[in-house]
Amino acid sequence: MQIQRFLLLLCFTALYVSSAIAQHVQWTRNGEAVWQEGEEDITAYRVKDLQPADKITAQALTPAGAKAPLAVAGFTFSPDERKVLIFTNTRKVWRYHTRGDYWLLDRGTGTLRQLGKNLPEASLMFAKLSPDGTKAAYVSGHNLYVEDLASGKTEQLTQDGSRRLINGTFDWAYEEEFGCRDGFRWSPDGKSIAYWQIDARKIRDFLMIDNTDSIYSYTIPVEYPKAGESPSACKVGVVNLQTRKTTWLQVPGDPQQHYIPRMEWVPGKQELILQQLNRKQNTSRLMLAEAAGGQVRTIYTEQDDAWVDVKSRWDDDEIKGWDWVEQGRAFIWVSEKDGWRHLYRVSGNGKEEKLLTPGNYDVIRIVRIDEQNGKIYLLASPHNATQQYLYEVPLAGGKAVRITPESQPGTHSYNISPAGNYALHLYQSHVVKPMNEFVTLPDHKNTATNAVTMPALAQSRTTFFQVTTADGVTMDGWMARPENFDSTKKYPVLFYVYGEPASCTVTDTYGAGINFLYGNATQDGYICISLDNRGTPAPKGRTWRKSIYRKVGILNAHDQAMAAKEILKWSFIDAERVAVWGWSGGGSMTLNLMFQYPEIYKTGVAIAAVTNQLTYDNIYQERYMGLPQENREDFVKGSPLTYAKNLQGNLLYVHGTGDDNVHYQNAEMLVNELIKHKKVFQFMPYPNRTHSINEGEGTSAHLAAMYKRFMNQYCEAGAK
DSSP: OOOHHHHHHHHHHHHHHHHHHHHHHHOOOOOEEEEEEEESSSEEEEETOOOOOEOOOTTTTSSSTOOOOOOOEEEOOOOOOSSSEEEEEEEEETTTTEEEEEEEEEEETTTTTTTTTTTTTOOOOEEEEESSEEEEEEEETTTTEEEEEETTTEEEEOOOOOSSSESOOOOOHHHHHHOOOOEEEEEESSEEEEEEEEEEESSSSSEEEOSSSSSSEEEEEEEOBBBTTTOEEEEEEEEEETTEEEEEOOSSSTTTTTEEEEEEEEETSSSSEEEEEEEEEEEEEEEEETTTOOOEEEEEEEOSSSOOOOOOTTTOOOOOOOOGGGTTTEEEEEEOOSSOOEEEEETSSSOOOSSSSSSSSOEEEEEEEEETTTTTEEEEEEOOOTTTTTEEEEOOOOOOOOOSSSTTSSSSEEEETSSSEEEEEEETTEOOOOOOOOEEEETTTTTSSSSSOOOOOOOOOOOEEEEOOOTEEEEEEHHHHTTTTTSSEEEEEEEEEESTTTTSSSOOOOTTTTTTTBGGGGTTTEEEEEOOOOSOOOOSOHHHHHHHHHOOTHHHHHHHHHHHHHHSSSSEEEEEEEHHHHHHHHHHHHHHHHHHHHHOOEEEEEEEEOOSSSSSBBHHHHHHOOOOOHHHHHHHHHHGGGGGOOOEEEEEEEEEEOOOSSOTTTHHHHHHHHHTOOOOOOOEEEEEEOOTOOSSSHHHHHHHHHHHHHHHHOOSSSSO
């Protein structure tokens, strides 16, 4: 039963976030098993036979006097696996559950006790054990604390934390756009802690209003730097645990005109390495800093005519860790300087650099640097940008060799064991339901059967295609046809769009072609299509991705419309029944298509859209558009608001009034502009719902029903 539950948990998770679970699986110390939380326990399963190898029982996880074990939301082990931190009773901070309670289980003595028990309930963030396992550090109430595990004595290391002066974690913009959440690092010797301090005291609050939770309305402030506004000041300090004094790193430049998205300790040294980005994010500097005195020197500089991506854009969901090799004498870095996203070996002083992955292809992600065996495992797909596979390259550099079997086309994710001999393999495609297995490396054989897995194929009416526009741009797309499709008849087409640099919609994954909001629209007789335009983060080279610079809302909308023109030439497409929909950036795209190309798109549903680019946060918008102080006209030109007067078709606009990401003001600006030009449309605000519009009883079902009814009313389903 335990084994079945383990596989079921993996399969369920793989269906939605396959790459995320592949990254975050916790291997045991010896690399022969993986830890997995169950309903009431935590068990390590051997990869060779999926039998339990070790277990933390429900009894061990039950606090004294409690009737049930802790509900485990996350856990981390000390290096010797004798102690384990349990994360429970969690709360959401912005998008993620990063605040809660932490308990420490000593497996040797069997004692289980709560950390920071004198602090407010569910207020601890990012608790981490010291390298020697004698202390724990965590954030609570925007301050950093350290707790001695033997005595239970807790000391507050910073005193000035507040909603606007943030120690050890980040503000909204850093978290959303850089993936920065955990904001402190133990030194290798455990005698000091380096931490970020974000000073948002000069950032204006955006006030969200709550009209429904009390008789008198009240506002909810969010410190939120809009495009054109200076970012929060950022600095890094090192607090000495003996003296309790902080030494601030002397990073050059105006702290309100640059970012520090990455910071880590250099292995075995009292030095830190950090990445500084200028305000426009087109110059990246790597710096070494002396922990004791705070002196900083730049060792490596990179510039780009558009922007320089930070690690979160290509490697992790959260920025953490640094890819050191050769005992800290060098590190692996990623750059697009030759036109492709490649790996480079950079010496610790930044003076030597070597390209490790030559060729006309993009590295999608580093999976494991296997220094013992002299190789790097990475994800790439040189021949099909909708897929991804495991490759290995020599650590010294050279040709990438595919490890994923050729017989398994689709999308693959991996989490490789510390020794590089096993991997948790997650595989899916539009015809393969998400599946997982443990495989041996490099032969890629199932550990249980000693054979290459041949998955069963599922039925799918989705096909992948390419379309070339009149401009010579070739775009990938998927199309889902109705059941009993008849090529002699004409069908309505429903385009699903996103089209911004944050995400692709055309990936060879299970569920491609399914309209998650409508349900199975093909059953009602719609042809569903999605396309990835230039500017999306597909592995097609730097030029593809960065051609959108200063052209968000223009180039991406143009590509989508020109591709649609080619598709409307297909004999089975009804050019009079063309609908489009999208969420967030896809909502913006929907509006731009409806307003800029009304002759093509007759019906549209836009959800949580940025209608005015000047309302969105500075990190995202300035990265892709420049600074409004220098080229404000580009922001105006790319905003749907500018073209609202051109609306001809049927529009449904949806927005949550509690959206802390894309603020509800975008909806009211758009509504005002459409009213001004006497445009008739439909509008649905959802009170206090966030960007995901899924809070509250009945919300998701209501949104789906409204969407479906609108589509059926204005874009008639079925063949003609």
